[in-house]
Amino acid sequence: MDIPSGKKALSIFTIILLIVNYKFFYLFALPGTLGQITNELVYTFFSLIFFGIALVISKKHNLFLFNNFIILLFVFLLFEAIFTIFTYQEPFSSSFKEIIPFLSLFSYYVFSLLCQIDLDEFLKILIIVSTIAVIIAIVELILYTFFGLSIFKFYSFNYGVQTDQFSQLFNNMRNGRQRLLISNLVDFSAVISIGCLFDKNIKISKAILISNIVLTIFYEFYVSQTRSMIMYILIIGVLVFVFSRKGFSKIGGITVLIFGAAFAILEVYNKFLSLMLGDYSYYHRLEELSFYIDRFKTNPILGIGLLGNKPIFVEDYYLVHGPEINSPMSYTDVGVVGMLGKYGLFGLIFSIYLPLKTWKLNSKYSNVLLMSIFFFFCFSLINLSLFDSERLPVLAVSIAIIDGIVKKESRIKIERKKDAN
Template identity: 25%
Template sequence: MKFNKYLFLFLLFFLIEFRGFYLVSWPSLLGGAASNKLGIVFYAIILFLVYFIQNKGKLKVGIFGNYILVFYLILILSSLVSMYLFGYSITQVLWDILPFSILLLYFPLCEVFQKDSNYALFVKIGQITISIVSILFIIQVYKYQGLPTVFLKIEDIIPLSYIYNLTVPLRIYSVFEGLVRIFVILVAWKIIAKQFRRSFWDIISLLLMLGAIFYVDQSRYYLVTVLVAILSMYLIYNRKNLTVSSLLGSLIFVTAGFLIIFNRFGSISDSISDNTGSSFARTGAIEYYLDKIFTYPFGLGLHTPDKGTSLYYLIKGPDGYFNYDDIGLFGTLGSLGLPGFIWYIFLTIKLVMTWIKRFSSNALTSGLMISFVMSLTIMSYLDRPRIISLMLTMVIVNKESLKLNRDGDLIDD
């Protein structure tokens, strides 16, 4: 049997991202919180170096390659400013910019995905892997009655509040962010493109992913985002065949789904304030970082100092509970300052204008763009769990653009 290097590389990618289905313990450097992406970081750096050497030092930048390169310059600038203003060491700032090495995967994946069979293989392996992980975590959350009932290697992922308060249903953060955010759209697109024919396993897979977001991640806004993206893809793909009755049926179905979400998990305003306990905390964080930008135009940096220090309260706010990750685009402004904020605005404009001018009738790209735009103010794609979402979004948009250039007319296939 001929060795398929792409099968090996893709399997390795998903096994690293999901830590061997969380069935085995990982070294402390690569383990801990699910937001620790060092495993994928090392994978990305090695794969990029191999790609760079094979291409004799040449980069095919595609649509977004130059944006990524400029972003790395902004990271270097932010690191130098942080070292100068706050006395951080090179090691401290290096660890904080390493997760952004995931964006390097854009370059090799854009080239690998030029071959449709490689892209299809990547999606297939990812779909199977995420489905298995979804099953395992749904079972784990259902069976959870304290640490003795934990069969997955997630002790470091479970927040202390859930360990000592068993009356609250277990919630696990970050595992179903990132890749799942993109794959739930990719799998939904497969079903829509096939018009639900021969889609039994795809539907099961989609339901498992949605179930994991609903039951394990428990982020209402995240779930609403993907449901809106999926509905939009369905309507765009079937725009020529839509009737009043089918449109009303779709709206009734989605409205019923939203009511179930809100009745089960509370109001959407509660979702927006999950991490801090109140919407006031997020509003306070936005006001705090907007005020600080006048004093620190290059941002407060990515590093979080030791708790209790004066620098800690400068970064985290006077009460120590403000988080960059809670306020989306404004978190980018707080951490990377005006250069990072302006870069993200320009990237967003590039993505949206590319979508409007070239892909407005393409259902898959529309779903990805809707998810991206809806996440801007609350769940930035530059947050650690979602950097991989940004990378894959750019890769897929670049691939769809190449298909348009190759075929003349972009078709939904």
């Protein structure tokens, strides 16, 4: 690939893919359910097109550390589809429809190519585009809350509920007020900004990075009202700050572990206290954990399989969501336990592969940005599974950045050897 022209094309592809993921900045209403946060069909469409173009114009040997991972994932999904077809009475096509969102992972190759050419350029694009999306969401909710004005077209917020009206209305209200949910790349951009802030090899304006972190935390607190993400972002910030310090010793590590254990104990105590006080959110999470562990025990190898979110038959719906229609169980709430229930032991293997692979790479390169991604992967095991349809673009971006980090570290190592000689 000719680097100047190739870089420009890949930068354009990246910007378009991110804007598509942010539903074209909510400037207009997408038809049907395409504007919904879990609907990545348009993103998948563009991912496949840009992947094809990148495959044609790319002439150099590139580093794709997660190529085998993606191939094995699709092989596994094929087996799951076959298992689902012969196990349930759902339509033949329904299980294959569940594979379609995973095609968005082909955007990984597009992102990775740019990351390998110019990692800083990719990170800057990601952070700036994400910050714009956050600002739009904040402005929209403030105008709607205080002035009753609605400008941007967020799904089921200001241009009508499309499907499952009760469910959509319920999901868009919290603490007695409206909430807006945009792409999960928003959350991830803050984690990346934290890593970049403490990584001396990343040349991005600190003002841009700090603005993204502050605005994202405000978004999580006021707009999306997602308590867990606020906690994760703050913890990752503290961990990256501590572990990135020069002279960090075993004493420092023990100190962090002690404070981490104390925090975990406090969090467990708070959750049980919330249960006693009637906080349904925590109670429902415990129900979901128990429910999907039972599904895993039923079939520990392949789990429930590729049953859709809305199976035709009632008994299949109960397998996916339980018998409570007004408060259904959801895989996405309980991270790796949801993966166990849906995909069995293979779901566990694919989930823990990401933090293990990142830990191994970071042990070799000791990179601050890589460390922040590692912490994010660990937290994704709790209740933010990266294999949910709406988080697959986050998975594609994160592993592409890892490729870029490794390529950049290799270049730095070569340059240091040249300087030494």
